[in-house]
Amino acid sequence: MKIAIASDHAGFPLKEEVRDYVRKLGHDVQDLGAYNTEPSDYPDFAALVGKALMSGEVERGILICGSGVGVCVAANKMPGVRAGMCHDTYSAHQGVEHDEMNVLVLGARIIGAALAFECVESYLKANFIAKEERFVRRLNKVKAIEKQYMQPVAGTALGL
Template identity: 80%
Template sequence: MRLVVASDHAGFLLKEEVRAYVERLGHDVIDLGAYNTEPSDYPDFAEAVGKALHAGRAERAILICGSGVGVCVAANKMPGIRAGMCHDTYSAHQGVEHDDMNVLVLGARIVGSALAFDIVSIYLQAKFQSQEERFVRRLNKVKAIEARNMPEAVQP
């Protein structure tokens, strides 16, 4: 799978570990920064991830900041982005299977690398349950909300 990863300065160290882990699993990774721990602004990285997904550069993404909250909020402002903050494996697979989550969000100050690796692994293995009508119906309702509130938006 092709993925984009990004973080602000607070998530940089965990992003580096996660990026290397995902590459070891055999996935292609596009790193959109941050590239160091110098103070940076999380919305810039959330937007970069959204633009990369819109452009078709990757199928999914992983975003990391200190708590996870900032990048999650910012990413979900973009049409077609379904970012979910997951600090446990259940949410990571359920978010994909039931909600077609395309951006996994982690808080570097909340989870350590071992748990992050487990969460990422589960996220990457999960598939949207598109054969189940209830999940498709619910996802279509989410997309309809988005279309009503972002009428000029382009879906990835």
């Protein structure tokens, strides 16, 4: 699977470890930054992962910042992005299975590498349970809200 990963400066050390772990799991990883611990702005990295998803360049994303909150809020402003902050394995797979979450968000100041690896593996192994009508119905309602309130950017995959 093609995965985009990015972080701000606070998430950089954990991003480096998670990136290498995802590669060890056999996935193709696009590292979209940050590339050091110099102060940087989390919305920039959320936008990079969102654009990679919207264009179809990648199938899923991973975002990391200090708490996870900032990149989660920013990523969810983009059409088609369903980012969820998960610091446990249940949420990491359930978010994909029930809600078709396509971006896993981690807080580098909240969890360590070992738990991050478990969450990432749980997230990447999960698939949306499209055969269950209740999950499809709920996802369609989320997409309807998105369509009603978000205006796609011209020139993007959703901007026709």
